[in-house]
Amino acid sequence: YSTYPDAALEIESVGSLWEGLPTETILAMEPDLVIVAEIISPEQVQELKDLGLTVYWQANPQNFQGLYDNLSDLAELTGQEDAAEELIASLQDRVTTVEEKLTDVEETPLVFYELDATDPANPYTPGPGTFVSYVINKAKGANLGDAVDSSWVQLSSEEIIAQDPDIILLSDALYGITPESVAERAGWDAISAVVNEKVFPFDAYILSVPGPRLVDGFEQLAEILHPEVFEN
Template sequence: MHTARRLAAIALPAVLALTACGGQTPQESGSDQPPAEGFPVTVTDARGEVEFDTAPQRIVSLSPSTTEMLFAIGAGDQVVAADEHSNHPEEAPDTALSGFTPSVEAISEYDPDLVILARDAESAVEQLETVEIPVLLMPAAETLDDTYAQMEMLGDATGHADAAEEAAAGVRSEIESIVAETEDELGDTELSYYHELDTGMYTVTSQTFVGQVYALFGLRNIADEAGDTAGGYPQLSAEFVVEQNPDLIFLSYPGGRDNVDAVAERPAFDQISAVRNDRVTELDPDVASRWGPRVVDFAQKVSDVAVAAAQEEG
């Protein structure tokens, strides 16, 4: 008997979600814990209200950010499968399930009483509900407050409301502490940056979740000056980046040090302040693209780079 019921549907705008990589081996069983107290409970996902009669015990998470949240709030034992890109934490179930093009047949093999999908996979919701598999549809977070709210919502839905509230408060507190310390270190130093998503020079504006993390530290995003910001993810030209002359460059895609060296070798990039001063930074693409609890790690990395640059200029 399934534990969730869809109560109402609402339409929300689609949001771009970025992900990274993982592996592939099916898991066998979920948590043996009894249903948590506090049920029934109603939560609101991207389509409307969903009522849970009991806490789901066999969750399939098809979004890396959601998987990380579930483990952070203490619901990891209830996760029996996660998508191929859910590679954190290490104990996350390692499968070949796709979060972009979910297979109802493959998902059904795990006998889930809840499937959590990213907004990109909304087309699969009706198929899953047709075979009576309850679904939560999670949009990409647009702000840090969205991250905290999603953690708390998942806590309510899984029977870990108190732990989720504590986890969200912890992430908020750590972010606020990093920002306060960084402000003291930066003082009046003004820095500009360019965040590169791939070698095609796609980037993010300050209107995206990623861009808003940088904005916490008062960094100026050169992409905001682009003529066409393409919904927050414009493709810049090499000439534009050179002209904007960012103080910092962050690379958010696989490749490591080779990517840093390749940027320095681009025509005219040796004129850019970030390249001249060895301030091209490689980011963990998973950490820098997910809106789960590891946003703290992303914020700390940005802070460290900005503070180091400010100290050099001071």
């Protein structure tokens, strides 16, 4: 999942984490510090500590302040405080610029953000408490997934059709999902987003990976939801 910046692609991968931690590979690298994201379970964190490694577990941010705090923490751990301070200031300025453009916006289109449609009759979407939901709402949209009680949930086609989203964002476009294939799903051709051609591919990495590019996602999402305020 670490595909940005380009230099990240040149760093040796330790392999997949889905079938157990590749502890031998990690130990062979002799790391001074192992930084693990929220996706890593407490049991896996303890497994790394039991190997004598210094481990720092970091939760996913729930909002932009959480993002800034995470960057500050990582900077302190790696001796990059000055660079982080400059980066955070730049991110804050960009967020403020978008917020100011949206100040007078009153319309809040209903947004369905599709994470995974391996089962197109029951696609996954982010629910309340996720960063994706936070950004959709901050961009003056309404996240369709907020109606459920789970952070990451499958919704039936019937429920999505009944909710009738104004905009559909396809973060699974990198897997070949297109606006045309969405329109071909049973009943989806009646959804307002499909009728009005408001189904957009969306780069999954900028909102699904909790890093500085979350601000890129906010900028792009705000422009999709409210293009009229970004015309000039």
